[in-house]
Amino acid sequence: MNPLSACLLVAAFLFCVGLAGALSRSSAILVLAGIELMLGAANLNFVAFWRYGSVAATSRVHALTGIMFVLFSIGVAAAEAAVGLALILAIYRHAKTSDVTEITELKG
Amino acid sequence: MSRDLMMDATGNDERLAPTYGAGQHRLKAERESQILEVSIGPQHPSTHGVFRMDVKLDGERVVQLKPVFGYLHRNHEKIAENGSYLAAIPYTDRLDYLCSMTNNWGYTLAVETLAGITVPERAEYIRVIMAELTRFQNHAGLVGFLLQDMGASGTPLMYAFREREKILDLFEAVSGARMMCNYLRFGGVRVDCTPEWMKETRELVGVLPRFVDEFERLLRGNEILMARTQGVGVLPRELAVNAGVTGPMLRATGVNYDIRKVDRYGIYDRFKFRVPLGEHGDVYDRYMMRVLEMRESISILEQALKEIPEGPVQDPKTKLRGLRPKAGEAYGRIESPKGELGFYLISDGTMNPYRYRVRSPCLINLTILEDMCLGQSVADVVVTLGSVDIVMGEVDR
Amino acid sequence: MLGEGIVKGLFETARNFLGSYVDKDRLVTVQYPEERHPLPEAARNFPFLLYDGDDPEAGLRCVSCHICEKECPPRCIYIEKSTDKKPDFVGKPQFYPARFDIDVSVCMSCQICVEVCPFDAIRMDKEFELSTDDRFGGLMWTKKELSKPNEYYQKIHPVEAAETDARRAEDVEKAKAKAAAAAAAKAAEVAKAAEAARADDEGAGKEPSKG
Amino acid sequence: MSAPELGAVGVDLSADALRALLVAAIEGCSVTVVENESPSGQRSLVLDHEHAVEAAIFLRDNSELRLDFCSNVTGVDWPDREVTEKVKVKKMVEGLEGATEQEVEETRKTLAPGYLEAVYHLFSMEKKHGPVILRLRTRDRAEGNHLPSLTPVWRSAEFQEREAFDLFGIVFDGHPDLRRILMWDEFADYPMRKDYVSPAEDEPVLDDGCLPGAEPGAEQGAADA
Amino acid sequence: MEQELKDLKVELQKQGIFTTTLEELYNWGRKNSVWPLTFGLACCAIEMIATSMARYDIARFGAEVFRPSPRQADLMIVAGTVTKKMAPQVVRLYNQMPEPKYVIAMGACAISGGPFRDGYNVLKGIDRYVPVDVHIPGCPPRPEALLHAFMTLQKKIDAQQLRGEGRPRHLKADAPSEYPVPGYGAHNLEPMHNDDVFPPKPESPFKVLP
Amino acid sequence: MPDHPWRTVIALLIGAVAFGIAPLALARLWAMYFSPKKPGPNKNAIYECGLESKGDAWIQFDPAYYLYAIIFLIFDVEAIFLLPFAVAFTGLTLGAAIAMLVFLLLLVEGLIWAWQKGLLTWA
Amino acid sequence: MNVSFTMAGGLAERVDQIFVTLDHWAVAHTPGPLQWLVQILLIVVPILAVFPGLFALTTVLERKGLGRIQNRYGPNRVGPYGLLQPVADGLKALTKEDLVPRTADGVVHYLAPLVIVVTAFLVYAVLPVGRNMTAVHLNAGLLFFFAIGSATELAVFMAGWSSRNKYSLLGAMRAIAQMISYEVPLILSTIAVIMIAGTLAPEKIVLAQASYTGIFPHWYVFTPWGFAGFLLFMTAAAAETNRSPFDLPEGESEIIAGYIVEYSGFKFALFFLAEYLEIFAVSGLGITLFLGGWSAPLSFLAVIPSWIWFFAKLMVMICTFIWVRGTLPRLRMDQLMNFAWKFMLPMALVDMVCAGVWRFLPGGALWSVLRWVICTVIVVVPYVALARGLQMGKKVEQRVYRYAEEG
Amino acid sequence: MTVAFILLALITVAAAVAAMSMPRLVHCALALVVAFAGLGCIFLALGAEFVGLAQLLVYVGAVAILIVFAILLTRGSEISMRPGARSAFSGTVIALAVFAVLAHAVMTSRVSRIATTVAPPSNRVQEIGVELLHQYVLPLEVIGLLLTAVLIGAVILAWREKPAAEQEGARTR
Numbered sequence A: 001m002n003p004l005s006a007c008l009l010v011a012a013f014l015f016c017v018g019l020a021g022a023l024s025r026s027s028a029i030l031v032l033a034g035i036e037l038m039l040g041a042a043n044l045n046f047v048a049f050w051r052y053g054s055v056a057a058t059s060r061v062h063a064l065t066g067i068m069f070v071l072f073s074i075g076v077a078a079a080e081a082a083v084g085l086a087l088i089l090a091i092y093r094h095a096k097t098s099d100v101t102e103i104t105e106l107k108g
Numbered sequence B: 001m002s003r004d005l006m007m008d009a010t011g012n013d014e015r016l017a018p019t020y021g022a023g024q025h026r027l028k029a030e031r032e033s034q035i036l037e038v039s040i041g042p043q044h045p046s047t048h049g050v051f052r053m054d055v056k057l058d059g060e061r062v063v064q065l066k067p068v069f070g071y072l073h074r075n076h077e078k079i080a081e082n083g084s085y086l087a088a089i090p091y092t093d094r095l096d097y098l099c100s101m102t103n104n105w106g107y108t109l110a111v112e113t114l115a116g117i118t119v120p121e122r123a124e125y126i127r128v129i130m131a132e133l134t135r136f137q138n139h140a141g142l143v144g145f146l147l148q149d150m151g152a153s154g155t156p157l158m159y160a161f162r163e164r165e166k167i168l169d170l171f172e173a174v175s176g177a178r179m180m181c182n183y184l185r186f187g188g189v190r191v192d193c194t195p196e197w198m199k200e201t202r203e204l205v206g207v208l209p210r211f212v213d214e215f216e217r218l219l220r221g222n223e224i225l226m227a228r229t230q231g232v233g234v235l236p237r238e239l240a241v242n243a244g245v246t247g248p249m250l251r252a253t254g255v256n257y258d259i260r261k262v263d264r265y266g267i268y269d270r271f272k273f274r275v276p277l278g279e280h281g282d283v284y285d286r287y288m289m290r291v292l293e294m295r296e297s298i299s300i301l302e303q304a305l306k307e308i309p310e311g312p313v314q315d316p317k318t319k320l321r322g323l324r325p326k327a328g329e330a331y332g333r334i335e336s337p338k339g340e341l342g343f344y345l346i347s348d349g350t351m352n353p354y355r356y357r358v359r360s361p362c363l364i365n366l367t368i369l370e371d372m373c374l375g376q377s378v379a380d381v382v383v384t385l386g387s388v389d390i391v392m393g394e395v396d397r
Numbered sequence C: 001m002l003g004e005g006i007v008k009g010l011f012e013t014a015r016n017f018l019g020s021y022v023d024k025d026r027l028v029t030v031q032y033p034e035e036r037h038p039l040p041e042a043a044r045n046f047p048f049l050l051y052d053g054d055d056p057e058a059g060l061r062c063v064s065c066h067i068c069e070k071e072c073p074p075r076c077i078y079i080e081k082s083t084d085k086k087p088d089f090v091g092k093p094q095f096y097p098a099r100f101d102i103d104v105s106v107c108m109s110c111q112i113c114v115e116v117c118p119f120d121a122i123r124m125d126k127e128f129e130l131s132t133d134d135r136f137g138g139l140m141w142t143k144k145e146l147s148k149p150n151e152y153y154q155k156i157h158p159v160e161a162a163e164t165d166a167r168r169a170e171d172v173e174k175a176k177a178k179a180a181a182a183a184a185a186k187a188a189e190v191a192k193a194a195e196a197a198r199a200d201d202e203g204a205g206k207e208p209s210k211g
Numbered sequence D: 001m002s003a004p005e006l007g008a009v010g011v012d013l014s015a016d017a018l019r020a021l022l023v024a025a026i027e028g029c030s031v032t033v034v035e036n037e038s039p040s041g042q043r044s045l046v047l048d049h050e051h052a053v054e055a056a057i058f059l060r061d062n063s064e065l066r067l068d069f070c071s072n073v074t075g076v077d078w079p080d081r082e083v084t085e086k087v088k089v090k091k092m093v094e095g096l097e098g099a100t101e102q103e104v105e106e107t108r109k110t111l112a113p114g115y116l117e118a119v120y121h122l123f124s125m126e127k128k129h130g131p132v133i134l135r136l137r138t139r140d141r142a143e144g145n146h147l148p149s150l151t152p153v154w155r156s157a158e159f160q161e162r163e164a165f166d167l168f169g170i171v172f173d174g175h176p177d178l179r180r181i182l183m184w185d186e187f188a189d190y191p192m193r194k195d196y197v198s199p200a201e202d203e204p205v206l207d208d209g210c211l212p213g214a215e216p217g218a219e220q221g222a223a224d225a
Numbered sequence E: 001m002e003q004e005l006k007d008l009k010v011e012l013q014k015q016g017i018f019t020t021t022l023e024e025l026y027n028w029g030r031k032n033s034v035w036p037l038t039f040g041l042a043c044c045a046i047e048m049i050a051t052s053m054a055r056y057d058i059a060r061f062g063a064e065v066f067r068p069s070p071r072q073a074d075l076m077i078v079a080g081t082v083t084k085k086m087a088p089q090v091v092r093l094y095n096q097m098p099e100p101k102y103v104i105a106m107g108a109c110a111i112s113g114g115p116f117r118d119g120y121n122v123l124k125g126i127d128r129y130v131p132v133d134v135h136i137p138g139c140p141p142r143p144e145a146l147l148h149a150f151m152t153l154q155k156k157i158d159a160q161q162l163r164g165e166g167r168p169r170h171l172k173a174d175a176p177s178e179y180p181v182p183g184y185g186a187h188n189l190e191p192m193h194n195d196d197v198f199p200p201k202p203e204s205p206f207k208v209l210p
Numbered sequence F: 001m002p003d004h005p006w007r008t009v010i011a012l013l014i015g016a017v018a019f020g021i022a023p024l025a026l027a028r029l030w031a032m033y034f035s036p037k038k039p040g041p042n043k044n045a046i047y048e049c050g051l052e053s054k055g056d057a058w059i060q061f062d063p064a065y066y067l068y069a070i071i072f073l074i075f076d077v078e079a080i081f082l083l084p085f086a087v088a089f090t091g092l093t094l095g096a097a098i099a100m101l102v103f104l105l106l107l108v109e110g111l112i113w114a115w116q117k118g119l120l121t122w123a
Numbered sequence G: 001m002n003v004s005f006t007m008a009g010g011l012a013e014r015v016d017q018i019f020v021t022l023d024h025w026a027v028a029h030t031p032g033p034l035q036w037l038v039q040i041l042l043i044v045v046p047i048l049a050v051f052p053g054l055f056a057l058t059t060v061l062e063r064k065g066l067g068r069i070q071n072r073y074g075p076n077r078v079g080p081y082g083l084l085q086p087v088a089d090g091l092k093a094l095t096k097e098d099l100v101p102r103t104a105d106g107v108v109h110y111l112a113p114l115v116i117v118v119t120a121f122l123v124y125a126v127l128p129v130g131r132n133m134t135a136v137h138l139n140a141g142l143l144f145f146f147a148i149g150s151a152t153e154l155a156v157f158m159a160g161w162s163s164r165n166k167y168s169l170l171g172a173m174r175a176i177a178q179m180i181s182y183e184v185p186l187i188l189s190t191i192a193v194i195m196i197a198g199t200l201a202p203e204k205i206v207l208a209q210a211s212y213t214g215i216f217p218h219w220y221v222f223t224p225w226g227f228a229g230f231l232l233f234m235t236a237a238a239a240e241t242n243r244s245p246f247d248l249p250e251g252e253s254e255i256i257a258g259y260i261v262e263y264s265g266f267k268f269a270l271f272f273l274a275e276y277l278e279i280f281a282v283s284g285l286g287i288t289l290f291l292g293g294w295s296a297p298l299s300f301l302a303v304i305p306s307w308i309w310f311f312a313k314l315m316v317m318i319c320t321f322i323w324v325r326g327t328l329p330r331l332r333m334d335q336l337m338n339f340a341w342k343f344m345l346p347m348a349l350v351d352m353v354c355a356g357v358w359r360f361l362p363g364g365a366l367w368s369v370l371r372w373v374i375c376t377v378i379v380v381v382p383y384v385a386l387a388r389g390l391q392m393g394k395k396v397e398q399r400v401y402r403y404a405e406e407g
Numbered sequence H: 001m002t003v004a005f006i007l008l009a010l011i012t013v014a015a016a017v018a019a020m021s022m023p024r025l026v027h028c029a030l031a032l033v034v035a036f037a038g039l040g041c042i043f044l045a046l047g048a049e050f051v052g053l054a055q056l057l058v059y060v061g062a063v064a065i066l067i068v069f070a071i072l073l074t075r076g077s078e079i080s081m082r083p084g085a086r087s088a089f090s091g092t093v094i095a096l097a098v099f100a101v102l103a104h105a106v107m108t109s110r111v112s113r114i115a116t117t118v119a120p121p122s123n124r125v126q127e128i129g130v131e132l133l134h135q136y137v138l139p140l141e142v143i144g145l146l147l148t149a150v151l152i153g154a155v156i157l158a159w160r161e162k163p164a165a166e167q168e169g170a171r172t173r
């Protein structure tokens, strides 16, 4: 196994952990955390490809593409977290719970 | 809330006293979950002793504040009713333990009123000197404590205590004790001041203004101090009067009421001094009242030290031991550094007072603590409390 | 409002900081165990009993009159009167305290006992280094611990002691005079009686005037 | 304090004058004056319960009086006491001419019921005069220990009335927040009453018992001596 | 005192130099870093504050670090009148201090109730509920007296053993470090004292009246 | 060395952890051998000014805290973009700088909005 | 290596580089396979020794300094001049019983002081304490500093939350709110420097300032944007490390001791240590960014070794902190937050713009004066405006008081 | 494929699992922080210095705080989560299935066979900066816009307008 696929495997695993969490935890906050984890896993892929991808060495122009992607992705993920958590807060204020199941039940 | 009860009981009468501002801060049910109940005190670095406030906070904002007293209730009144008139004097020292001299004076004044005792002139002067020295050190100390509450790491307090020590040295030289002077007697004072003492006092009074200047340079223009005190703990004038607030706290709201001027007890009508008045009734005004009164005290001291006559210091006709005033009652009050300090005595003709009651300025000034603190942050509560100038010995007695 | 006040304050503290190295007024600490702030003469802490001469038993001035016990506001003096009497400084036979305890764990240092004592028997001490870990043994002072000689009093309160001594000397004088007068009167009486009884018998009933 | 009842020019603050004013202003108000023999000469007015609040408001708001400042509020305990009085009674006296009605002096011992009292010291900040002293008396010291609260008129009475409630057991009707203030809530007694006895404490005494002051209950005796 | 200390040292050195140095170090560290709890009750507290102020400057002994939280404090200076209403709080605060902890009862009130002893709400001495290391009589004791008491405490700490029977309470596993907090009763505190600390020792000339 | 800057960082990390743990371990050892721990119901209760603690401390807080966290997050992210810009700044053209200024102004606009809304005023 | 350095002479250079030389020597004299270990140890151990030592020294210094400000001596009995005071304190803390509240979250409670100490130590990796004396040369050193430093907030949260005490949680929330609010201006005020220096590596920033005009150094603090940036940075640093007048989280007059209420024994000491370490670190960074790091203030003083300069500057900063602490009362929470967002943050942005303008204005004799004037205006005008805006509607002012007329 | 990488990967994965499975929310959040920090360190280990640190700064510094605040604001800290409450089983199964697919894809794809470059490509911060302001200037502005929008949006969502009377009362007294 070469480093690249190791990275990808780790990323895949992280992604799945995030997925499992997002699917199974009842706290909305944790669902969001799971999503963040998945985004992080994607970032790991970007970095891995930037680092080991064959393109990087050859093309000067695209040398930084992976990095740039990660950079923007971090920004977007942070933004997503902010909005997501704000949403949870808003819902909590309304429904007095941050439990996803309860929220869905409330919605009825 | 309790206030509503009252409104019901008395039928929402407009003429009744302004009540707590609680109505507009009623807790909304939906907010209940965010309400944090903390008790500040009885062991707390800035409750000036063993005072406790049960505070309800919404975030940082105070929505309810209930003072809890009694942690220093030492049964002063009961003990005094069981002792002789003379024996009560050392106990009065321990009421407002920062100002034993003025406490003595309040009590002796009441006994003198009750028993019709006169005081020799020199003793009156000595009393004024002691009272003003006391006022000075009390105010200096208060400013120090107030700044301490604001987190000034003790520097102003240290400076205040530096001066206080000098004054205490004087007290000790004349009365034998630093704090618990037990110096005044009905009909005069216990011992005369020596000429050396007078000289030292004059010297000290000469340097005190420098200390006030130093204080002002250190604090008065400080932006943080101003920002933290102006507009904080505002006390409306009507409420202050109705709630019986007295002393610098009352004058900070702009009410001109200084018992030294009103009652002219002792010989205060002989001195020229001004009564500083505030306007906003906030913490800054209260702080400034103290500073300005310190200056006035110095001026009174200068006059008294200049004019003091020779003569006896104790009315020879007065029986100190075994005093039995005629049955009756009397209320005597003075302007203590904290406000109106009153003593109410009922005599039944025996050697012990039948009823002995201390009207403590600190306790009554605390009546409106909640009103001043509602809607403010905890930090403001601490500062507001600091500006009230309480001493638990007097609050709880 | 642009920060001048803060700067001013900083200067003030800087002045105190630097001043502490040059100015005695800006470094007021008295380093206690080694240096001591002199106590004024009037300083008081706890009472002690005075005795004259060298013998604390015989010279004790207290006559056990219980006045101080009654007047002491927290009532921390406990006196038991003796059954017998001993002569006091003017020679008058007086009771003395068989037991005289002061509970200094209660005493409020108010000096009222001193004020009310008509016999100059009790005075205030200046000693304050009294901390102890013995609550029940160390803080109940008995007559033995309380008795201090007059010289000690003269040392700690010279002016006051001089006054007291003068007054007492006066008292002694007065007592002497009184005794002399009494003796004289008695002598006269005796003389008169003698004269009346036996006119020629003279010189009898002379007593030494020492009191 | 030499002339305590003499206020600012023109206002007669003497107890009698005030009594007249109050009786005139408030219908059905009964006011009695309590004399004071001591040199202080501070006389006071006893108000009846029903009109106390009205009277207080009158005193506070009357433009002449303006007693806007209630300085001191306190309770006083007057326990039951035996009154020995000489009364003249008409009695049928067997005389020479048969039974005649005659006035005879008799000593009678009655038990005057005790009461609790609340005393209010009023001043005026506006007019700078005072004091005017008000008294309210309860019916007795047990069930009838109720008084109208003047806190609605003067906020300054709030804590002081609570204190009187705490220490004397006077119940102030209409007080917004009448709880114990100085003692803890579980406390059952009214310690400032004259008949209160401190609980016995386990007190260390010297072995031979020479600590008379320390014996429980001895304090009171010593004090009275 | 001095002689005793020396004897002690000799005694300990017999057991091995290690114990001695460790013990000395331990005691030296403890005695020179006594941080008091910010805790004042009444008038005596003002003198306590005065002690930390410029004239007396308790900082010279390294003890100016008044900690507001009992968790970080070593010394509780009971400065002032302990009322019955306050007593449970005082005991609780004491309990919440970590070992080793010391108590100085400053002033007549803290020792015995002092002038207010006869009051119905005044506790007749804090030693009824917690063990007191040093008592300072006086009303109030002068700041110097507090410094003196502080040095007395330091001496006391210095004389404590690390091992052996004579070792202080906090080193014994079975000695209590927390004492029952009294409760509010209808007439008095309950219980009125703590048997572990209060009745004077049998050899003392005092006995307890019921 | 320059190849492995992180090795030093890791060493420092380990050192720092050791530095923290060592005294704690030592303290525990001391407690084990000499000064036994003495927990108690009162002693290990929550401290609250000497009173018994009422109610739970883990309560809900003012949303204001969250607002600040959001603004902080946004500016933190902004810093991520600002830093490379700043490093490259000396070599940049005015146009690039203006592009960054636009980016900055966008965020400042958000700030001004929050300011106007009174969000920056701590309640 | 450096322009000014040549005039310092050989001996000075040797003294200056003494530690570097020693390091090389030691590494050279160890067997090959172990070289890396020695190399690392020689970096890590000094950091773990020097800064805690400095902490110990600072605690005495602070207590004595405050004492002097307050007309007293301060600790002076434990050891010579009271210098052993911290040792005693440390011993005491070590042997003190370690209390953890029953209801507390034990693990988190235990971890919090460790996390905070570790982060405090880690940031020293990138701090250049002398010429060639940076532990780790990172291209993104500054970013490393902030990234690691931001974990402090988490540690504070852990401490406050795990204690399950109202005061701690309140204190922790305050502390976090305060730290995040001031972190923004802290980072932004460094950006101006980075823009001019063009690097994120601290030692390169120092080098960029280490030249002289005549005898005067090219420190950034001597430019309008640098001066403003320095003040902003240090103010934010004080707030970030909870120093007076921003010491609210531990504002004992309201919330006892904030998030450390329930900590006792050495855990408490660790918090204390971490707090001071942070202060040193952030002051060190301030020195690096604005005060020329280890470079001498006047060119001829370069004979004095660079690390001495660094520590001398650090000492000055610490003394200033103590001085301020001895003087000022504490701010209130709302004022603190307002100050951060309504004054510090806009000022930091303005400062960045100012640095940008500075860079794009041309050089030359006349222009350099003009540049000064323009940049000063750019900084001062918003300063005054913002300072006024801060008090808008609050009417904070010096008041004049009247007296009652004689009557 | 160094020891460091394996260690970091293990820590990250373990922390991530912990973050998704611990009962108490605050613990989850703390574990999540560790996971993010681990991820950042993996970036660093891969030679991406700037992004690694950026990841640390944003996630450990800011997002973590945000999450923690959100937990406190929703009183989440006391709720002892019931991990099995919501379709824990099916969630895990789905995730495992996805992982199987992904792992298979990774192992069988071409990338697992390509030779990897030895030295990491240069990614000096300066280059990133230059790139950012030339190549990526549009995304940069878009991100700026996004951030502003997020700021406003999130704030509006989280911010509950206080009743006017109450707000007034707060300051007038």
Ligand code: SF4
Residues within 6 Å of the ligand: C046, C047, C071, C072, C073, C074, C075, C076, C077, C102, C106, C107, C108, C109, C110, C111, C112, C113, C114
């Ligand atoms: S000084 Fe006062 S308290 Fe002490 S014994 Fe004398 S009278 Fe009693």
Ligand code: SF4
Residues within 6 Å of the ligand: C061, C062, C063, C064, C065, C066, C067, C068, C069, C079, C116, C117, C118, C119, C120, C121, C122
């Ligand atoms: S000391 Fe004085 S007052 Fe007291 S019993 Fe003796 S003689 Fe009497």
Ligand code: SF4
Residues within 6 Å of the ligand: B094, C108, E042, E043, E044, E045, E079, E080, E081, E106, E107, E108, E109, E110, E114, E115, E138, E139, E140, E141
């Ligand atoms: S001992 Fe004296 S000074 Fe101290 S608290 Fe008691 S009464 Fe006050």
